[in-house]
Amino acid sequence: MFFILATALAFVDPMIGTEGTGSEYGGMTPMTGVPFGSMHIIPATRTNAVGRTWFNALDEKVFGFVISRQPAIWMGEFGPVLIPLAQPLKIEKIDAHPWMSEVKAGGFTYALAASSHSVAIETDDPRLGEALASEGVTTARTCRVSMKSMKHFGCYWKKIEQPLGKGRRRVAVGVSLVSAANAEAEARAALEGGVSLLSSSAHRLWHEYFSRIKIEAEDDVKKIFYTGLYHSLLYPRKLSERCGTYYSAVDDSFRKGPGYSCFSLWDTYRSEHPLLTILVPDRVDEMMQSLVDMYRYGGWLPIWPNPGYTGVMIGDPAAVVLAEAYVKGFRGFDAEAAFRAVLKNADVPQADDMKRDWDDNGGDIPGCPETRGGLTWYLSHGYVAHDQTRESVSRTLDYSLADFSVAAFAAALGKESEKKRFLSRAANFTNLWNASEGAFLPRNRDGSWVDPDKLNWNTRAYVxxxxxxxxxxxxxxxxxxxxxxxxxxxxxxxxxxxxxxxxxxxxxxxxxxxxxxxxxxxxxxxxxxxxxxxxxxxxxxxxxxxxxxxxxxxxxxxxxxxxxxxxxxxxxxxxxxxxxxxxxxxxxxxxxxxxxxxxxxxxxxxxxxxxxxxxxxxxxxxxxxxxxxxxxxxxxxxxxxxxxxxxxx
CATH class of the missing domain: 3.30.2080.10 (GH92 mannosidase domain)
Structure with missing residues (x-):
């Protein structure tokens, strides 16, 4: 029945969603590597920034290949390593696959493959990567994480080269967020195996997941569906390395465990995580434990860790995915610790809650723990007061949903009093319903209504x-x-x-x-x-x-x-x-x-x-x-x- 090996993967096109600007397109890049890998290798056609990825199909030239951890176009990069070309070259052809890609540019050919912590490139370009030192460490990032809270952060790299004969050579680069020794071990393994071994290993992993679902449909539907499956299996990233250790950015330390990060929870709680509970149940417990560990080591559940707290987006989506996992029967994570975590996020405002300039784009304190901004007012008024906290309507609606999720979690754990308390709070959205307008409108601390049509970006009520x-x-x-x-x-x-x-x-x-x-x-x-x-x-x-x-x-x-x-x-x-x-x-x-x-x-x-x-x-x-x-x-x-x-x- 499941004969997918060539069929389903053949419909995957990593170029889908790679051409456009801003929010009008997929914001994707043709990533080569493994499912849930800590990094992927990408052709670099433009400089990365928040709101701009390394690659865009609109570009005509490539200037290198980047080991990237960027999770989405509006969330930046951390610890990228660029393997540069001697000069930008005109792109002739890109043949991209999840497990291996080939780029032809300027008369040269580049074959790319990656594991979770290394890449191998085989090419006839004699100058590929010559500007990259043989080893080093970078703290480069464009993400919204305060480096003051990540003093031990750094991406170590090790580059090793090997001639292949007939003018071809292999460039292997290993990376690690833990140690130079790990980076070197990864580089040596990639050098020994080359593109052939890395790509075949990656193909086996992709096939293992793709073999879990087979559809019959029009070819165009298959192309969108299976490419979507590829996209859905990229995140979150598992940062744990071969030694079982990962860099924990929430407390700037090194920890044992799976160490998943790059959860875009406000986006993904709606359908991505539900899909994973069906297709990838063997990963769900580790992902949930990673969220619990962020609470354990950092003090709070995250919204969008990358790899530490970023302060980006709103609500309390971690409560939703943790509750969902437990309600659906997942028992391989510390559920009691998870419930303590969701209670803290739901009941305890940040110390500076009434002073912070809360903002879904990171606010005034990048890297601050991502909790329920304006929770003080939500607890006292039953809604987030707009004259105290921007984005007040969306926050109130999201907190109401999160409260229902906490109630569902409590019910599954047999905590009846907490279930009743949070079911009551889950109706708080009604406090912003304006019957005459037939809409949820912002309200000030004194209960007065605010006309959202008169607000600007800096005083917005919605996200x-x-x-x-x-x-x-x-x-x-x-x-x-x-x-x-x-x-x-x-x-x-x-x-x-x-x-x-x-x-x-x-x-x-x-x-x-x-x-x-x-x-x-x-x-x-x-x-x-x-x-x-x-x-x-x-x-x-x-x-x-x-x-x-x-x-x-x-x-x-x-x-x-x-x-x-x-x-x-x-x-x-x-x-x-x-x-x-x-x-x-x-x-x-x-x-x-x-x-x-x-x-x-x-x-x-x-x-x-x-x-x-x-x-x-x-x-x-x-x-x-x-x-x-x-x-x-x-x-x-x-x-x-x-x-x-x-x-x-």
């Missing part, structure tokens, strides 16, 4: 959303939201208007549709909660077709560490986690013709019966021959295996 689209950002309590909007008929009318008039507009930062930002990834599935299943199917199918392509632009917005692709994969399979910590998925309409997924309980076979070629509406869905009682399915049902049969009309 990657606005007054209109923020209305839907309550995935954990749709029933109450329906009531606030005046009932199911009014709710449906507003959803219809949103999709027909607002969803596909280019926004102010360049996203080509609302889908380009993660805040509204769940909205199409809200129709299910009012029984309008056909509209969920229609809206999801439209997004799959209109917001994704196999072109070099790729998506309507940035990939964001697999968040965009994971939405596509799950929705193409026919289900999506409206509220991840609930442990349930909403049923949509599959885009694939069939799928076979290796799960904990065996194999989940997704079969699709179409009444016509263009059928898109789910009229029946059965699990092991029995009709589902609702348009919802639990995680335990999915991973138990069997047959999930859809009938589309």
């Amino acid at each position: 990657e959303t606005n007054k209109r689209s923020a209305r839907w950002c309550v995935p954990h309590d749709v029933e109450r939201l329906v009531s606030l909007m005046g009932g199911e008929a009014a709710f449906e009318r507003e959803l219809d208007y949103f999709f027909e008039k607002e969803f596909y507009r280019t926004d102010t930062v360049g996203n080509l549709s609302v889908h380009g930002n993660e805040t509204c990834h769940h909205v199409a599935y809200l129709y299910n909660r009012i029984g309008k299943y056909d509209k969920t199917c229609r809206r999801v199918r439209d997004i799959l077709r209109r917001c994704y392509s196999s072109s070099r632009r790729g998506f309507d917005g940035n990939e964001d560490c697999g968040a965009m692709s994971a939405w596509y994969i799950l929705s193409a399979l026919g289900f999506y986690p409206l509220n991840p910590a609930s442990g349930e998925y909403e049923i949509g309409a599959p885009l694939v013709d069939s799928a076979d997924i290796k799960v904990a309980g065996g194999v989940l076979n997704i079969t699709v019966e179409k009444k016509s070629k263009d059928a898109w509406r789910t009229v029946s869905v059965k699990l092991n021959g029995r009709e589902l009682s609702s348009r919802r399915i639990s995680h335990s049902q999915l991973v138990s295996g069997g047959t999930l049969h859809f009938v589309l009309d």
